Amino acid sequence: MAPSAVAELAQRLRALPDVAEVLTRPAELFSYESDGLTLERGSPLCVAFPTTTESVAAIVRACNAAGVPYVPRGAGTGLSGGATPVNGGVVIECARMNRVLEIDATNRTATVQPGVINEHLTQAVRALGLFYAPDPSSQSACTIGGNVAENSGGPHTLKYGTTSPHVLELEVVLPDASVVRLGRRDGHSHGYDLRGVFVGSEGTLGIVCAATVRLVPVPESVSTVLAGFASLRDACSAVSAIIARGIVPAALELIDDRTIDAVEASVYAAGYPRDARAVLLIELDGMAVAVERERDRIVEICTAGNATLVRVARDEAERLALWRGRKGAFGAMGRLAPDLYVHDAVVPRTKLPDVVDAINRAAEARGIRIANILHAGDGNLHPNITFDRRDPEQLRTIREVGEAILRICIDAGGVLSGEHGIGLEKRDYMCLLFSEADLEPMRWVHDAFDPDDRCNPGKQIPAPRACAESNPRHRGYAHVDF
């Protein structure tokens, strides 16, 4: 787009009611070239800051008139490149749509604008004995709108689920700039569950301008257990044993020794045992009598599973310290290298020991050492790869390791993402999991919402016929060796 046309578009956006700001200078645009996945970058034409649903619709209308794509963005904490403007266009930054519109304690719902920060919502309702359950590690920065776009999870997804089951109704600006409501605030929607499809569509079907979400009563009792193990395999086996016994903790996290070292050397130090090869962080919540009983069963399972240490947090301060280490782990890895590639995949929980071994072997064969954090109870792995993006050889190697991880997980019956989404990062790997016939219905849904492909184009779903070359099923073999 010619500079004069960009200037004209920016001018038109600035003139719209309720658009707080429009950024156009290169230094200002730099921060919007990527989200948390810094491997991929793109330059936006400009960044617009709407404050109301009407102003979002007006920006979309202006983009359509100018024939430019647009990319919705929350806090930019996403880890799959979903908010990266690879095709240029206008970034519609929703961070200033940050009002809690309604709290309905009786019906346990809250209606918020998309820029409300996840943790702020819980803070707003805590005094009412309620909380918002989805808790991504970035919850002190990420927004509800971004969570809806990515169907975000977090450690407590094991018991409470990802974002989708917590979203009742969405007010959405569609790609034709019309405003529609998907779902209902009472949860009794009828017709196709377009709300369910929209959650996790990574900003490709429209822009969330308000969300009514479900709130959950603060549990009567919470207990957190830390268990240390001398081997990663023992820790994974303990996870499988807990799941097999039918216990559903609120959270069941695994942290390996490399992560422990990073955390314990950082401001997030939590008192994790530095001689352990891995620790499990297990949280139980609910009625006091039930929590006490399940905690005893967990302690018993871990002890029988060769735990070298089993410690129950004695008070709230110790519990919070244990979680500070877990939630700060990604930040702590900043000590290891300038850049961090946080991978995300899911495997059947019973396959965790073998898969973690295979991933570590695949990385070590390429000279890479991985730091693992797992939402182990869900089978959700986060192998973290530290690197220096200024070194092209490292960049090439970590992409290779990333692909190897995905192939190992899919071969084990897993999927590409548990909570970070597909975005740019994994779009071209969708064909490893899905056939062309599987992807076609996704394209039909996309075309029903966005026939002109203007809303966050190039994300999540690969182009037609891209699968013919990369899908193992198309190439006639089902098992991939590593």
Place this chain on the structure above:
Amino acid sequence: MGDAFEAIVGVAHVERPDSLWLAGARVLGVVRPANARELAACLRAASSAGTAIVACGAGTRQHFGNPLDARECVRLELGRIDTTVELDPDEGIATLDAGVHIGELAVRAAACAKTSGFSSLPPGGTIGGALAADPFTPDWTLDRRLPNEVLGVDMALANGELTTAGGRVVKNVTGFDLVRLYCGSLGTLGVITRATVRLRAAPECERVVSARFPSVELGVQAFARASLAGEPAAAALRIDGAGAELLCRFVGDEKAVSVQAARLPCDEVSFEAWARLRTELGTAPTPGRARVRVSARPSDVARLCRAVADVVGAEALHSVFPLAGSVVAEVEDAALPRVAAEAERLDAVFLAERAPGAGPAPCDAFGAPPSSLALMRSVKTRFDPRRVLAPGRFVGGI
């Protein structure tokens, strides 16, 4: 047309009834494919010929939805597609063909101390039928809904393709969540042939407690107060001539259930009382009668109750679900438009179930369509361009 189906499934598996009607359309043939491939081929043949298709599991939910927007149809029965592919208690999943009966899943799951999200549904129904209809049960709450328990589905599309959505793992954000789109779509986007669902640990304890109130309103008020002390997994007020009986169902750890149940001013009763309510809501209405459900927020339930009673008389009220925000009444067919209009006025959701084979519908079974109807039509058009999959049966005549 019948010849095309016979060529796919074999002569022995096609029946040509003389006088069989389904959702207001004459049934040209009953076709029973042996597997998903045959089923998909049947859909392709129907699309080519422009013949309306209605998929059936056990046929227990034929009272759902609007009449077919077609004079004739083919009934596609999934009873032969009934393999339990996998039941893995350690992983907590089961993969089942659409024709597997809910009762069979319950028995197999119970054998390894597990249960599933289907447990509140009548055992005679099938997995595929339940997923297509996503029916309301007395156990329905905002966080305990059938689609939340489904991890992946295989679906046969109108174009004859077999596709997979979701997976076999308990957490998954890989691409659009088509599982949620397919669940509850009443067979209008395709036919579910297989599903992978969660298995959960069977509750150690399940208890139902009860208390009687002279009126529904007093029962709703008492429940609102009492539930603050100990919230049950589900609750219902069963209405009769003498007032209302509050039933609360608790599940979980034995000690926790005892503590919670003791907080409510109720007496323990047999689980039969709850099972009876499930059966009543899972059975088709008798001819000439309709079952109507009006729903909004839990705090609206008393208001909804009064409004429905004003329209059709208090004696028509059947039950009230204070956690779900739903009121169920049994009314004459002719009263449906008035209840639908009242629901629309109150911004509540209306859903009517009528006896199978009932005459022309007095109003849309789903009441006033949502504002996203145009978008829904656009989705339907892409999945089923010849409009052969249960045409007209869904919301807004989709």
